[in-house]
Amino acid sequence: MKILFTGGSSFTGYWFLRELAAAGHEVTALFRKPASGYDDSPRRQRVAMASELVRPVHGCSFGDDAFLALVAQGGWDLLCHHAADVTNYKSPDFDAIGAVRNNTLNLPQVLRALADAGCPRILLTGSVFEGGEGAGSQGLPDFSPYGLSKALTAQAFRFYCDRAGLRLGKFVIPNPFGPYEEPRFTGYLMKNWLAGKEASCSQPSYVRDNIHVSLLAKAYADFAGKLPATPGFSRLNPSGYAEGQGAFTLRTAQEMRPRLNLPCAVTLAKQVEFPEPRVRINTDIVDAGALGWDEARAWDEMADYYLKAHAEASAPAR
Incomplete structure (x- = not known):
C-alpha cells in the first residue's frame, strides 16, 4: 500500500x-x-x-x-x-x-x-x-x-x-516499552541497575498493560x-503483560539479570494512594508467533540498547 x-x-x-x-x-x-x-x-x-x-x-x-x-x-x-x-x-x-x-x-x-x-x-x-x-x-x-x-x-x-x-x-x-523511548519507567529501572543501584516501584498495585x-x-x-x-x-x-506494576517490575528484573550480569535489585513500596483507576488494560491477545515475534529476542534487544547507551554515557569526554 x-x-x-x-x-x-x-x-x-x-x-x-x-x-x-x-x-x-x-x-x-x-x-x-x-x-x-x-x-x-x-x-x-x-x-x-x-x-x-x-x-x-x-x-x-x-x-x-x-x-x-x-x-x-x-x-x-x-x-x-x-x-x-x-x-x-x-x-x-x-x-x-x-x-x-x-x-x-x-x-x-x-x-x-x-x-x-x-x-x-x-x-x-x-x-x-x-x-x-x-x-x-x-x-x-x-x-x-x-x-x-x-x-x-x-x-x-x-x-x-x-x-x-x-x-x-x-x-x-x-x-x-523498549529501545529508543524517552526516559520512562523501564528506562529508570535500567539506568539504576546499570549504575549498580537498587530500583523501586512506587505504585506496585496498579494493574497496567505493558x-x-x-x-x-x-x-x-x-x-x-x-x-x-x-x-x-x-x-x-x-x-x-497485563499485571500489577510490581509484578511487571519483578518480571523485568528477572529478564535483565542474566542479560546484564547484574543483581537488578528491586524494592516494591507499599501503595496506599490511588489517584488513578486501579486497573486499566487492553483486551485483545496478540498471536506473537503468527506475527514472527520472539519474546526472548525483544528482551535481548532492550538489554543491548541500554548497555550501549550506558557505555556511551560513561565514556570519558574527548
Missing part, C-alpha cells in the same frame, strides 16, 4: 514506520523538522533512522495547507494519523480542547480530499487511557485531560469518517495491512 503517516518522530511512531516498511509498504512520513532540528537525543535518533526507511517530508502537519496539498497528489491507500498534541500531557492543566483542535485540524476537509483522491482507509491511534477503552475499574473513566483529548479526537474521526464513507481503523495503545514496542509495532503493521477498503469501523486493543 501507499501510506501517508503522521507522528513519525514519536517512540511508537518510529517502530510503526519500521514495521510498515518491513512489510513492503511505500510510506511517506511527516516530520515537523529534520533530525538535526530536534532537541532531545532519542527523537533525533528516531527521525534519522526512520528517514532511511521511508520518504520523509519535513515542515508539514496534519490538516495544514502543505498537508492538504500532499493529500491532493493522490494515490494514497491509507492515512495513518498517529500524531497527537502531547505538550505537557501529564499535567492536570493539559489543554484538552486545544489538543483536539490540533489533532483534528480541518478534519472534514482532509477527509473529503482523501475520498476525492481515492483513499478509502484511515487508521487512527488511540490510547487505553481514553474513557471507555479497554477493561478495568471505576467505570473506565478518562485518566486525564490528555486521555479526554484522545477520546474526543476519536469520536470526531469516527463521526466524519462515517459521513465521508471511509473505513476507520482504531489501534489502541497500552503502555509500550507491551514490548516491537510486538506492538508488528501488530500495528498487520492491522494496517488488513484494514478493509469498505466503509465501516475496525478496532484492535493489543495486550502485552
Whole structure:
C-alpha cells in the first residue's frame, strides 16, 4: 500500500514506520523538522533512522495547507494519523480542547480530499487511557485531560469518517516499552541497575498493560495491512503483560539479570494512594508467533540498547 503517516518522530511512531516498511509498504512520513532540528537525543535518533526507511517530508502537519496539498497528489491507500498534541500531557492543566483542535485540524476537509483522491482507509491511534477503552475499574473513566483529548479526537474521526464513507481503523495503545523511548519507567529501572543501584516501584498495585514496542509495532503493521477498503469501523486493543506494576517490575528484573550480569535489585513500596483507576488494560491477545515475534529476542534487544547507551554515557569526554 501507499501510506501517508503522521507522528513519525514519536517512540511508537518510529517502530510503526519500521514495521510498515518491513512489510513492503511505500510510506511517506511527516516530520515537523529534520533530525538535526530536534532537541532531545532519542527523537533525533528516531527521525534519522526512520528517514532511511521511508520518504520523509519535513515542515508539514496534519490538516495544514502543505498537508492538504500532499493529500491532493493522490494515490494514497491509507492515512495513518498517529500524531497527537502531547505538550505537557501529564499535567492536570493539559489543554484538552486545544489538543483536539490540533489533532483534528480541518478534519472534514482532509477527509473529503482523501475520498476525492481515492483513499478509502484511515487508521487512527488511540490510547487505553481514553474513557471507555479497554477493561478495568471505576467505570473506565478518562485518566486525564490528555486521555479526554484522545477520546474526543476519536469520536470526531469516527463521526466524519462515517459521513465521508471511509473505513476507520482504531489501534489502541497500552503502555509500550523498549529501545529508543524517552526516559520512562523501564528506562529508570535500567539506568539504576546499570549504575549498580537498587530500583523501586512506587505504585506496585496498579494493574497496567505493558507491551514490548516491537510486538506492538508488528501488530500495528498487520492491522494496517488488513484494514478493509469498505466503509465501516475496525478496532484492535493489543495486550502485552497485563499485571500489577510490581509484578511487571519483578518480571523485568528477572529478564535483565542474566542479560546484564547484574543483581537488578528491586524494592516494591507499599501503595496506599490511588489517584488513578486501579486497573486499566487492553483486551485483545496478540498471536506473537503468527506475527514472527520472539519474546526472548525483544528482551535481548532492550538489554543491548541500554548497555550501549550506558557505555556511551560513561565514556570519558574527548
